[in-house]
Amino acid sequence: MYRAIKEPSKTGDFKMTEAIRVENLTFYYEGEVKPALKNINLSINEGEYVIITGPSGSGKSTLCRTFNGLIPHFYKGKMEGEVYVKGLRVKEHSVRELSKIVGMVFQEPENQVLTLSVKDEIAFGLENLGYPPNVIEDRIEHVLDVMGIKHLKNKVIFELSGGELQKVIVASILAMNPDILVFDEPTSNMDPKSALDFLKYTVKINKEYGKTVIIVEHRLDYIISYASKIVVLNDGEIVAIGNPRKVLMEDILEDIGISIPQIPLLFKKLKRLLPCCETPLTIEEALSLLGRVIAEGSYRGT
């Protein structure tokens, strides 16, 4: 059911297939004079874990909408340039076709609700894909378990709390087991423990099953040290891209007003005291560095 991650071949001629390719993309929503995206170029390989960040209104959701064809098929406007999903030109393929490859969780989970009950909501996509009832039943149980919401199985959708609804919508997308998963602020209504459990799960399916994960997320503490790439948008343009450890230290992030996770931020502030250390991203990395300082009085010499 799950596809294993591809191993690079020993001869070195292996080319990872691209999951997503964006070429010179500019997009204006209908009736707008200002483009929501400006000349975006981006390549995401299969099996990558990509964080998209940027200030409010910078175009994160708009970019996500091009990955499953909602733009240009559902949101009208002027689209220049190209987006390819596993080599398919999104302009030529319907949202329905693309959604077999790309599963997307919207920023506002309520916009995604299609049925009345939790169980039906998760079954809906699976039925459309033509799975037999016993498989559907298994998948439902599995994703309810993953999201920690077994107790909600027989509940009515509009009687759920904000976080409960978000977990159900995430579960309904996970159930379809697409190769590429796009999450637009998937944990915004989740309590911190639930959010962390879910983020750990996204890392697990990326690592173990080779799923391509693209995530717009404000809670970066956990995923930042794991992500293969971070894309920073500002005003519709990519202003920084690359390895999170490097990108996080760029001053532009603070200039455009986006949040830096606490641990790297702390070490930015300690820069004068600890000038030559590599920036820790996790609590463990921070502890081992500070531990050395405390034990030796100085980390100098490393």
Next chain:
Amino acid sequence: MRKVAIEVHDLWFKYNHSNEWVLKGINLTVKVGEKVAILGENGSGKTTLIKHFNGLLKPCNGVVKVFGVDTRFASVAKLARRVGIVFQNPLHQFFSETVWDEVAYALYNFGYSEEEIERRVEYTLKLMDLYDLRYKSPFTLSGGEMRRLALASILVYNPDIIVIDEPTIGQDAKHKRKLAEILNTLANMGKTVIVVTHDIEFAIEYFPRIIVLSSGKIIADGSPNKIIYDDNIVNRANIIRPPIISLIIELSKRYNVDVDLSKTKFDEIVREIINIIRRKESSLGIR
């Protein structure tokens, strides 16, 4: 003594058709000018609780009083004028064609003059960084913009109690800081500010009083440091400590260094860590 804004006495609530109690004996007093954050796991009853503050929901048992008035005997329309609630999902709140009209709506309803409406709407839109978007439809805004609009449409009519369900969703660092400033100003003006949030960093940085709800009961009510350093409360309410808090707790445990485990603000903890490093260096005669 400051006046009481909201008083909740032994509140029990369950939704129709359901036989599970969602709120189980809530007792709570919020004074005028207080700034309170409510935390708690998903489904713990936070949204249900705040819907009692403007009479949208009425207790099955117990009493909720707003400025001394029992909500069972007050009209929602009257209460709404004094208690502004920004709901968790802003889409529920919108119905106007433009951002400007959305914010102006309540003012027309309350019968303000055109001039006054113009002045207030412009001021509020600028405050919320939405002025450039005033001709857009609320439904075409980004997620963060929508939430700021929902807040703007409440702030504009200047209610005495402001309740916001998840104010930081979709807000970047800049807007979060600004939001915190605005809430501070409001409290200093004598407004009562209540937020429900999963953003622990935001809550402990900016709120002097934190209430923790778990399974329909208040399990803690106090200052941020009383809550964030308490393992029992943290675990029961699905709270994860902000990394910097975990870091100094671990520092003190593993390396047996002397740290002040009562600080909750980021900059204070950074200073605490700088002091540890300095102390060590000077004890070794470095610098």
